[in-house]
Amino acid sequence: MRHPSEEELVMLFYGEADGREAIENHLAACPECRAAYAELEAALAAVDVNEPPERPEDYGAQVWRRVAPLLPPKREKRWPWLMPAFAMAAMLVVAFGLGRFSAQFRGQATQSPSTVTAPAAQVRERILMVAVGDHLERSQMVLLELVNTHAAGNVDISAEQARAQDLVASNRLYREAAARSGDTGVASVLDELERALLEIAHSPSKVSSSEFEELRKRVEAQGILFKVRVIDTKLRGQVSGNHL
Amino acid sequence: MEASEAAAIGRCRAGDSDAFRVLVERHSRTVFRVAYRMTGNEQDAEDVVQETFLRAFRRIGSYDGRAAFSTWLCSIAANYSLDLLRSRQRSQEVGGMEEDSADSSLTPERLALSREARERVAAALNHLSALERTAFTMRHFEGVSIGDIAVAMGRPSGAVRHCVFRAVQKLRRELQPLMRARYATPE
Numbered sequence: 096m097r098h099p100s101e102e103e104l105v106m107l108f109y110g111e112a113d114g115r116e117a118i119e120n121h122l123a124a125c126p127e128c129r130a131a132y133a134e135l136e137a138a139l140a141a142v143d144v145n146e147p148p149e150r151p152e153d154y155g156a157q158v159w160r161r162v163a164p165l166l167p168p169k170r171e172k173r174w175p176w177l178m179p180a181f182a183m184a185a186m187l188v189v190a191f192g193l194g195r196f197s198a199q200f201r202g203q204a205t206q207s208p209s210t211v212t213a214p215a216a217q218v219r220e221r222i223l224m225v226a227v228g229d230h231l232e233r234s235q236m237v238l239l240e241l242v243n244t245h246a247a248g249n250v251d252i253s254a255e256q257a258r259a260q261d262l263v264a265s266n267r268l269y270r271e272a273a274a275r276s277g278d279t280g281v282a283s284v285l286d287e288l289e290r291a292l293l294e295i296a297h298s299p300s301k302v303s304s305s306e307f308e309e310l311r312k313r314v315e316a317q318g319i320l321f322k323v324r325v326i327d328t329k330l331r332g333q334v335s336g337n338h339l
Numbered sequence: 340m341e342a343s344e345a346a347a348i349g350r351c352r353a354g355d356s357d358a359f360r361v362l363v364e365r366h367s368r369t370v371f372r373v374a375y376r377m378t379g380n381e382q383d384a385e386d387v388v389q390e391t392f393l394r395a396f397r398r399i400g401s402y403d404g405r406a407a408f409s410t411w412l413c414s415i416a417a418n419y420s421l422d423l424l425r426s427r428q429r430s431q432e433v434g435g436m437e438e439d440s441a442d443s444s445l446t447p448e449r450l451a452l453s454r455e456a457r458e459r460v461a462a463a464l465n466h467l468s469a470l471e472r473t474a475f476t477m478r479h480f481e482g483v484s485i486g487d488i489a490v491a492m493g494r495p496s497g498a499v500r501h502c503v504f505r506a507v508q509k510l511r512r513e514l515q516p517l518m519r520a521r522y523a524t525p526e
Binding site: 101102105106109111135137138139141142143144145147148150154155156157158159161162163165166167240250251252253254257258261 | 343346347350354355356357358359360361363364365366367368371372375376379381384388389392393396456457460461463478479480484485500501503504507508510511514517518
């Protein structure tokens with residue numbers, strides 16, 4: 096073989112040379128080329144003099160704390176989720192209260208000439224149902240992703256955990272509001288959903304395939320996905336009915 | 340790419356900023372290393388890390404999955420580092436590396452040589468073109484393949500290969516006096 100070019104030696108150094116074996120055989124037999132390659136290795140080793148300083152163990156989390164506030168707010172499908180949590184909570188309580196009030200009011204309306212407040216209450220009721228429907232849809236997505244993941248080796252569920260954690264807080268609000276309004280069916284499903292979300296949120300972020308299978312089986316055994324779908328479908332039916 | 344990473348990227352594309360956390364936590368160290376190699380300065384590197392992730396989130400729709408996600412992030416970090424260096428006209432300065440920390444094991448001669456080595460390497464890197472420096476940093480320091488660099492930078496792999504080679508040539512030329520001094524200095 097002819098003497099390899101400087102470029103071929105550089106590519107050999109990086110393990111990207113075409114015809115690597117031929118070049119290596121040549122180096123073994125040619126002292127001149129071997130010396131040239133040794134010189135190249137020494138020069139490239141000298142470049143490594145500026146090692147980056149070590150970062151702490153939790154460096155990724157530190158960066159996230161700096162970056163998170165600068166990211167644009169979450170883009171959601173429906174506007175109620177853009178409201179701050181406390182405003183949302185207040186709105187829900189008011190909406191449930193007004194919903195119940197409006198139901199009674201609608202019952203009396205046939206005997207009373209005043210129907211001025213009924214449309215406003217209906218709007219609030221509808222907002223609530225849309226918000227709960229959206230919450231259920233998001234919860235279903237988390238549960239579905241978990242159920243449909245095929246575990247091979249270790250499974251990283253940190254993304255699902257983060258979303259489950261977010262959903263727990265809003266779930267609690269809806270559950271309490273549903274219980275206060277006497278809607279025990281919805282409150283009971285939301286209670287089960289909360290337990291499933293908490294289980295996901297509190298699992299280790301990386302689990303072995305067997306641990307993951309156990310978690311998935313527990314979630315599936317509760318039948319929560321089916322129950323959430325039923326409630327979600329009912330709510331959406333009511334929203335459409337109210338709208339018409 | 341791991342399924343969780345692909346899922347997180349998918350959710351980020353849908354505007355879910357929370358899903359971005361997984362990607363930030365996983366790739367921060369790699370991005371920091373590249374940023375430090377490019378800027379030679381810890382504080383600048385930290386700024387680059389932050390800006391890289393903000394840019395990545397904004398542009399995540401353009402990530403097509405052909406290169407590894409970490410390689411794509413590194414190319415953003417490298418480009419932003421170069422912007423930063425240009426804006427500060429760092430190339431006018433010799434080096435940008437921080438001062439040597441006191442190391443009692445070094446004799447004054449070796450300390451001087453070590454400082455000189457850092458300065459020369461920093462100066463030599465500063466003399467590379469933007470493409471050469473990016474390609475060299477990713478290939479030499481991060482071990483990214485030339486094929487992956489080419490995809491991330493949107494360049495033909497032959498061009499990236501040549502960039503790496505030219506960078507090595509220039510660095511060798513710049514470091515020649517240092518190499519002579521190193522081998523001439525007794526241990």
